[in-house]
Amino acid sequence: MEVKIYTHGSCKIREAGSKNMSGLFDTFTIAKRGLNVNQGAINTTSHNIANANTEGYSRQRAVAETTKPFGGMSRFDTCSVGQVGTGAEITSIQRIRDYFIDYQVRSETGTSGFYTQASETLYKVEDILGEPSDKGIQQLTNNFFNAFQEVSKNGNKANVKTVAIQSAASLADAINYAYNQLEKTRDDSQKLLQTNVIDVNSYLNQINELNKQIKGISAVGQVPNDLMDKRDLLVDKLSNKFGIKLDRDSFETINLSSTEYPNASLVKSDPNDINYNRLSYVKGAKVESDGGAFKLTVEYYPLGNEQAAVKSFTVKGTNKSDLDEIKDSMLQNRILLADKDGNAMTETVATKATSTTPGRSIVEIPALADGSHTVDTKVTEDGAIAITIGSSTISRDKDGVITNSTSYSVTNNSDGTMYIKLNSDLTIKVEKDGSIAVPAESFTADISTNAQAKLSLKKAIFQTYKYDSDRDSEGNTVNSVDNKNVKGDIAANQSVQDNIKEYMDNLDRLAAGLAYSVNAIQTGSIKGTDASGNVITSQGLSGNLIFVTYDESTQKNKSIDDGITAKNIRINKDLITDPQKLNCSTTSTSGEGDALRAKAIANLNILKMNLSSVANTEDLSTWDREKFLKQIGINTTSTASGFTDSTCLSLNTGTDGSTVDSYYKTMVNNIGVIKQESDRIAANQETILANLQEQKSEVSGVSLDEEMTNLIQFQHAYQANAKIISTVNELLDVVINGLKR
Known part of the structure; x- marks a missing residue:
């Protein structure tokens, strides 16, 4: 193109209508970027193919976007005909996942887990009775009467x-x-609950660790796709145990709880927050007479680990039926909500009441030795809270001032809750309203004088199969189980x-x-x-x-x-x-x-x-x-x-x-009806779950045919970019060497 230059002083003015394009080195850069984009796409495709049969893997896709163009920043830019493309770059490796389908799969997995496990157990029951049979109770009853x-x-x-x-x-x-x-x-069902406890705690610990890693990687702008796949797989497995409540947080972290106990935090998005729950397994429970009253002693394995020292706690009461109710629930449900170390916790041991000592709330624990300690409560409506431990006293005034000692450490949260850590590893929690909470293995609560103690014990039991409508002083129920939609094989075993x-x-x-x-x-x-x-x-x-x-x-x-x-x-x-x-x-x-x-x-x-x-x-x-x-x-x-x-x-x-004969027949028939109903729902759930898994596979699964097609496409694009580089090389040779001739 002909360009006319007019000179006026030190300025050069380009004639209107003249154009300027990017040079060969710009073309070279574009081609180089094209190589990088297609190389990244080929790497992603290779990763997909390698993990085609990896459980829980979600296919990935290299997301390419155009790079910032050259020129055209203003209508008065006379150095270009407009914006000139500068190529492309990979901005992220995207994990193909549909969270709604994940939610559906986990929900139906929980329902399927419940009915499948129930059906398996009922099959054993049906097989035990073995009716109709020549050796069954029904025939032997007839033989008995016929013999006489x-x-x-x-x-x-x-x-x-x-x-x-x-x-x-x-x-x-x-x-x-x-x-x-x-x-x-x-008993086998109860033993399976111990296996459930161990599995659940293992899943939760792995999810918690992955949560930490994912947050660390995401915080520096990277996307930990494979780690998130591993975490999602563990959540999927966990959904077979009970209902899952999952909330997503910043940096790809999650908060996890159960739908049955939404207030129990199982996994937290904050890696520094160690106030989360785990499960422990009840070894045994018994009610005994105790000096004119009764006491319930509960032994449990922390975190379900039989190799760990057995822990226990005692509950006293004058009403044996109350204690029997808790004992039966403990023996049937077998699972306790615990802290991260497996210590079963209560929510309230002492509540406000009138005291002969104005202005003080006292909880006395006689010694720091391991074992069962008696918690005495003398609480008033106002004033400071004091906890007497042996000869030491920890007090908190209404203005938040805390008296400390070398025998314990005190943490005062912003909401008014105070945590007291003793050298004996006994932690006492003082709520802002004055109520006291201590580890369950370290106290004796009297449920005949403290209405909240019984409720606290019921809340400590991880009962996932049946709604408990008992409410605390704030109107909260013991659990949030939906009786019409029970989930998980834990609920089935219970x-x-x-x-x-x-x-x-x-x-x-x-x-x-x-x-x-x-x-x-x-x-x-x-x-x-x-x-x-x-x-x-x-x-x-x-x-x-x-x-x-x-x-x-x-x-x-x-x-x-x-x-x-x-x-x-x-x-x-x-x-x-x-x-x-x-x-x-x-x-x-x-x-x-x-x-x-x-x-x-x-x-x-x-x-x-x-x-x-x-x-x-x-x-x-x-x-x-x-x-x-x-x-x-x-x-x-x-x-x-x-x-x-x-x-x-x-x-x-x-x-x-x-x-006798018709009574037994009715019993057997009822077993058959319940078994058939469980079989029917389990079969329906299997079909529903299979359809959802197919939908999930269509979205997240790896199709080898599709990946091979993509591979050929990326290969051709890579070759084309390489050809451009070769062409630019030849043109540069013309410009550099050809003009000499």
Whole structure:
């Protein structure tokens, strides 16, 4: 292009309409940048292909943007026709992830985990009962009644009696075996909860560590894609245990809690905040008498670690039912919310009340030694808070002034909460309202005088399968479980114990109803024993019972049936040794042809008993024959004996209730219905989850076909940029060397 230059003084003025373009070195730079962009894209593609089968990996994409153009900064810029491109650069390596799909997958994973685990356990329960079967309880019950029907037809023949006694023994063994297997299945579910605790704590610790690394890398402007993939995979696995509540924070960090206990912080975005929760496992709990009152002692493994020293805490109370309620909850749920070291915590041990010492709130711990310490509370409505520990006193005035000592350190938070760390590693938390919180292994709380203590203990139990509506003074409930959408196999292992306990209770009622009614006919009395412990009989009959109670302490059969249950029901071995001791006749003086008592036992198969009237909460091992038979409908009002006849062959019962056979059938059918429902929902959830996983794979998964296509595209682009560099090289040779010729 022709350019005319006019000179005026020291200025050179370009003629209007003239143009200026970037030079060959600019072109060279653009091509070099193109090489770098496509090299980065090829590296990213290679990384995707290498991790095509890596669990939890999300495909990545090199994001390229144009670099800052040259020229065209102003309409008066006469050095260019406008902005001239300067190439491209990779601004980030983007992780392809859809957070909403992640949320859906985790939500459905929790639901699927609950029903899958419940279905597996219920399958074991169904298999234990083994119905219908030739060796099941239902068939053995029929065999038992049929055997006594044969005795009634054949008088007092020893061989027929032997068959009847053997059928009774088989039935007792079957009931006992089924109960013990159900008990073992329940214990297995509780043992699985310990495994859950260990797994959850491991996941949380790994997530917490990854959170720290991710924050450090993000803070310097880098994107830790692979670390975030690892963290998301752990969160996915965690969602199979319970409901996940995840909040994203700055620098790609997350805050993590459970939907069931949203106030319990499991992972915090701030790496310096060590006030987070972990889980511990309850080893055992028992209620004992304590000087006219009662005490509950709970032992637990910190963080579920059996190798660590067992810790414990004690709760006192005058109401045994309150303590039993907490004990049962501890043994079923088995998981405690704890601090980072596994110490189970309470939220409130002392609350405000009137004191004889105005202006002071005192909590006395007698010594700093390890063990259980008694917490005494004397609190007022105003004034300073003082904590007496041995001979030392820590006090805080209303203006925030703290008296310190070399035996402890004090941290005063801005919200008014004070943390006191003792040399014995016992931390006492003084809330701004004056309430006190201490580690659970280091205190004795009295729930009969402190209403909040019971609630605090309930809050410490990680119960994820059932909503607890009890509220504290601020209106907060114990947990936030949605009963219509229970999540995780922790909840399944906790809730299925309710089902198992119901079946065990049903077997207890079945065993007691069968044994007591048979023994009542056998002895001619609904009463078990007299004050001296002797078996009560009538009609001159012997006191040889058919079913007796097994004594766990002596590991021997008793000669009575008091407290008989499915766990301790046994056949009277005296009858096995001598079948002629079986009472078959109406009275002791009846002839050998009289077998009406055996027929009366056989007729019990049509006797209706209201077994369901015995509550599941009842401990049948403390009951006796008379109490049980009256409870299930045996009428002693119209006939004091409880029989309709003077020879005590027909129990005086009404038309309510069900026979032993129909009661057991109903129990088995209920198990089948619940099992089928769990199977159905588990199958539906599997389908839903599979569809969501497919959607997730479409977004985040690596497609080898797509990556190979991209690789060819980037390869060609790389080659094209290399060709440009080669061309520029030739042109520069022309400019530099060609002009000489």
